[in-house]
Amino acid sequence: MEFKDLTQYQNAFETYWKDVNIESNNPPALFSPISYIMSLGGKRIRPILCLLAYQLFKVDFRRAMPQALAIEVFHNFTLVHDDIMDQAPTRRGAVTVHEQYGTNSAILSGDAMLIMSYQYLLKGLDQNQISLAMDMFSTTALDICRGQQLDMNFEKKEWVAIPEYLEMIQYKTAVLLGLSLAMGGLVAGADRKTVELLNQCGVAAGMAFQIHDDYLDAFGNTQLTGKQRGGDIIQNKKTFLWITAYNLGGQRLQQELINWTKQSVANASDKVRRVLEIYQSLDIEGHCQKKQTDYTNQAIDALNEIDVSDERKQRIFDLMALLLSRSH
Known part of the structure; x- marks a missing residue:
């Protein structure tokens, strides 16, 4: 399966968002940044998960489109504010909202996106x-x-x-993938137990997704990821890679890793280069893959407990596999 196989869901979502015509609202200074961040691409993973979960039980996935949009608008709101806090210069290969429109406008437009997400959540x-x-x-x-x-x-x-670390990524990243699947089931009329199983599936998949994302930040192709290589290293983020390297590295490497966190931004390129060398010497990629597999199996187990045909589940299985083998 490739992302092109999800074109019908992506196209339907983009059409729905286009019909919202966000830039027709006033004042433009509030709504243009929203249009900007929503136009920067991304695979629309979360809304697609919502639509696929709906289709486990009913055919017309467009019935869940308002909730899918609510989740995607909310997700992009968090990106706007995260980029401000991280002082990130780029997002998806483009200038971040706060760099393009100013920090105050980015904060306010982000707040508006949070409110919009609740408006669409309740539709229908x-x-x-x-x-x-x-x-x-x-x-x-x-x-x-x-x-x-x-x-x-x-x-x-x-x-x-x-x-x-695992608690942090569960809260920051995984719970939103859990919500995406659970909300699709809820809109389709699934019972509470099934909605909870969908949530468990999404959270476990989200954990694997974030660990893979940590890996891509360090080793991914920057032209594909749209992010600077080693951004997490520069910002001293304690990712799965960094913590695992610290645990495995022994006293000398542990002290070196800590020393690099104290280096100035002026030494960023040397810092990234050396920390990546440490990761490679300790086979951190292999440790990432093992942890990803553990969480992926948890997601599969939760989805298998849901009483619908395997044929209906297959697109979700395929999407999970695709997300965890992606290069960006």
């Missing part, structure tokens, strides 16, 4: 669905804030334990 839901959807969405939103704060805290710590 009955009263019983609204209560659960609001609870799921709000819980996820707060968890993501928790994850971002933990990530920021880690930058100031010399060392982070693997369980601490």
Whole structure:
């Protein structure tokens, strides 16, 4: 399976978003940054997961399009604010929103995106669905804030334990993939147990996804990822790679890794080069692959518990496999 096999979902989503005609709203200074970040591409993984989960139970996935849009707008809102906090110059190969429009405008437009996401979340839901959807969405939103704060805290710590890191990425990244699948099931009328299994599947897949993302930040092709190589290293982020290298490296390499976190930005290229050499010497790629496989198996087990045909599940299985073998 390739992403081109998901074209019908991507095209339907883009058409739905285009029909929103966000730039027709006033004032333009508030809504143009929203149009900008939403136009920067991306594979629309989260809305597609929502639509695929809906199709486990019903045919017309367009019925879940408002909720798919809510999730994607929310996701992009978090990117806008994350880029401000990280002082990131680029996103998906383009200038970040705060660099293009200014920090104050980026903050305000991000706030507007959060509000918009709730507006679309509730479209077409009955009263019983609204209560659960609001609870799921709000819980996820707060968890993501928790994850971002933990990530920021880690930058100031010399060392982070693997369980601490896994908690952080579960909150910051994985829970939104869980919500994407769970929301599609909810809109389709799935029962609570099934919605929870979909959430478990998405969270486990999200954990594997983030570990792979950490790997791509260090070793991915920058022309494909649209990000600077070693951005996490430069920002002293305690990723799965860094923590595993620290655990395996012995006293000398541990001290060297810590020393590099104290180097100035002026030495960024030397810092990235040397830390990558340490990763390669310790086969950190192999350790990443093993952890990814563990979480992928958890996701598969959760999806297999759902009482629908394997044929209906296949697109979700295929998409998970594709995400974890991607080069960008």
